[in-house]
Amino acid sequence: MTWLDLPADHPFGISNLPYGVFSTDGSEPRVGTRIGDHVLDLAACAEQAGMESHEVWHRASLNAFLAQGRPAWTAARAWIIDVLTNPARRDCVEPHLIPVADVKMHLPIAVADYVDFYASEHHATNVGRLFRPDTEPLTPNWKHLPIGYHGRSGTVVVSGTDIVRPSGQRKAPTDAAPTFGPSVRLDIEAELGFIVGGATELGSPVSLADSDDHIFGAVLLNDWSSRDLQAWEYVPLGPFLGKSFATTISPWVVTSEALRAARVPLPGQTDPTPLPYLQGEATADGASTAYGLDITYEVEWNGTVVAHPPYAAMYWSPAQMLTHMTVNGATLRDGDLYGSGTISGPEKGQRGSFLELSWGGKEPVTLNDGSTRSFLEDGDTVVLRATAPGADGTTISFGECVGTIRPAR
Incomplete structure (x- = not known):
């Protein structure tokens, strides 16, 4: 259960956590995940946590993250679930939650073929x-x-x-x-x-x-x-x-x-x-x-x-x-x-x-x-x-x- 004030039946709850590319006024596009009615800025959150993975999320597409393969995808999901469910992580995460209404969504990938x-x-x-x-x-x-x-x-x-x-x-x-x-x-x-x-x-x-x-x-x-x-x-x-x-x-x-x-x-x-x-x-x-x-x-x-x-x-x-x-x-x-x-x-x-x-x-x-x-x-x-x-x-x-x-x- 997440520490966010989120209904158990929210369609963007902890069971979902989709990835997307977003921007806010005056900022460059970057990777985030949706939780409830907010977008978690993954690059900023991971950087504050001292994780090297923040580099692949400081991008205007998911492609660099996609290149890392299944083990990295699985590890990233486990980390996101942890920071959103562990109250000890709240101070690190909360500043990087942005209301969905305040973001602009972009094409999530640079389409190859x-x-x-x-x-x-x-x-x-x-x-x-x-x-x-x-x-x-x-x-x-x-x-x-x-x-x-x-x-x-x-x-x-x-x-x-x-x-x-x-x-x-x-x-x-x-x-x-x-x-x-x-x-x-x-x-x-x-x-x-x-x-x-x-x-x-x-x-x-x-x-x-x-x-x-x-x-x-x-x-x-x-x-x-x-x-x-x-x-x-x-x-x-x-x-x-x-x-x-x-x-x-x-x-x-x-x-x-x-x-x-x-x-x-x-x-x-x-x-x-x-x-x-x-x-x-x-x-x-x-x-x-x-x-x-x-x-x-x-x-x-x-x-x-x-x-x-x-x-x-x-x-x-x-x-x-x-x-x-x-x-x-x-x-x-x-x-x-x-x-x-x-x-x-x-x-x-x-x-x-x-x-x-x-x-x-x-x-x-x-x-x-x-x-x-x-x-x-x-x-x-x-x-x-x-x-x-x-x-x-x-x-x-x-x-x-x-x-x-x-x-x-």
């Missing part, structure tokens, strides 16, 4: 039916490997950044030729993003058993998507301009250690059984190296909650995605980010994209103000939220991932 996966069977099936109505919805390889594409790391932005409507080529099936202009079918994709630390050498795959040594934590991720640009360009090489214009992530990184209580078995992967390098193995605590996560999402559109996608329904695990990403010898870099792909469940109210919720625009969504939407209009605001079970029966929060659409330029 960005890969986006396609790990929800329900989403992939829905999109297959919409885009390829005359064929099987899942491609032949879908249940054999986690499908992904390389995105654009330079357009990953922090929550609260406005999103400019993209322009590009689009061509409806009935059009004789493509046209150019602002996207008219602008969409979201509610995802989890996983942040990587512990760089690897070229040619050195990361096994499933070792994947946890590299998965630092998770953020909320909105993979903004232009469906009209995407539909015209994606054959034969997949998403490009329909995705690369912006990806938003939440500012707080919930660590994989905080998410350990949220681990659940994956949906059955028996027909077909994955190849051996993707097969989970039992761990010492009776779990599996290929695990799902019991995370409940909330998608809000202009103040109306329109969906609750369940991450536990995802077919491929975060560990399997990372292992497959490196099986060819591709490197990991500190600050790599990979997205889960859209989180969708079997029910209509569990769909994590507006393409699915409106069924390609044929079933518009009614908002609380009486207006209807199929895709995003200028001025629309989308808020993603998510919670997960934490240790000792607590609930932990990821915070919010927010973006507002601005007109094309």
